[in-house]
Amino acid sequence: KAGVTQTPRYLIKTRGQQVTLSCSPISGHRSVSWYQQTPGQGLQFLFEYFSETQRNKGNFPGRFSGRQFSNSRSEMNVSTLELGDSALYLCASSPNPDPTDTQYFGPGTRLTVL
Amino acid sequence: AQSVTQLGSHVSVSEGALVLLRCNYSSSVPPYLFWYVQYPNQGLQLLLKYTTGATLVKGINGFEAEFKKSETSFHLTKPSAHMSDAAEYFCAVSVGSSASKIIFGSGTRLSIRP
Numbered sequence: 676k677a678g679v680t681q682t683p684r685y686l687i688k689t690r691g692q693q694v695t696l697s698c699s700p701i702s703g704h705r706s707v708s709w710y711q712q713t714p715g716q717g718l719q720f721l722f723e724y725f726s727e728t729q730r731n732k733g734n735f736p737g738r739f740s741g742r743q744f745s746n747s748r749s750e751m752n753v754s755t756l757e758l759g760d761s762a763l764y765l766c767a768s769s770p771n772p773d774p775t776d777t778q779y780f781g782p783g784t785r786l787t788v789l
Numbered sequence: 790a791q792s793v794t795q796l797g798s799h800v801s802v803s804e805g806a807l808v809l810l811r812c813n814y815s816s817s818v819p820p821y822l823f824w825y826v827q828y829p830n831q832g833l834q835l836l837l838k839y840t841t842g843a844t845l846v847k848g849i850n851g852f853e854a855e856f857k858k859s860e861t862s863f864h865l866t867k868p869s870a871h872m873s874d875a876a877e878y879f880c881a882v883s884v885g886s887s888a889s890k891i892i893f894g895s896g897t898r899l900s901i902r903p
Binding site for chain 2: 679699718722723731756766767774775777778780781782783
């Protein structure tokens with residue numbers, strides 16, 4: 676079974692631009708979550724989707740948004756990029772949003788904002 | 790509020806030596822606890838998790854962890870380190886009704902000396 680895939684793997688943008696990241700979960704997984712990883716703040720939860728609905732959202736500004744499609748694939752969007760948005764963005768999928776379900780992580784998208 | 794503290798941002802051991810990575814948590818309710826490993830330029834991989842039941846949890850790659858409620862600890866151990874164990878390790882606690890509402894520790898980088 677294929678793992679979680681994220682595209683693109685690397686992105687370079689400039690301040691003020693916007694970016695869209697994509698995540699394809701493991702087949703059959705309906706829950707998708709996004710995390711931001713930076714050296715300073717560590718791993719922080721962004722948001723979670725299940726059955727095309729946002730179930731939970733972390734403490735991030737409204738510039739960060741996401742959505743999930745009927746095939747469970749998910750996208751996240753960051754508008755008006757700031758230098759501090761440079762990070763590794765990780766997507767994880769699980770069969771259901773059960774706290775005991777194992778989350779499977781993708782390799783991440785490394786975003787650099789210049 | 791729930792939190793996770795990993796003692797030691799960097800641990801170095803000799804190949805064949807015992808690996809001990811420390812994790813303490815704070816939670817007002819019975820927690821679900823996890824250890825993840827991250828290799829360079831990759832996403833996170835679940836090593837093991839504690840949900841309920843047996844407090845000694847065995848994971849992949851020879852790692853195990855023991856949930857000690859009285860000490861609010863969930864330390865990760867491996868009897869004999871291998872060069873391939875060099876990576877960053879994250880302890881995490883699940884804080885809500887969803888797999889994504891998880892708080893990660895700041896991580897411990899494990900180095901293995903030949």
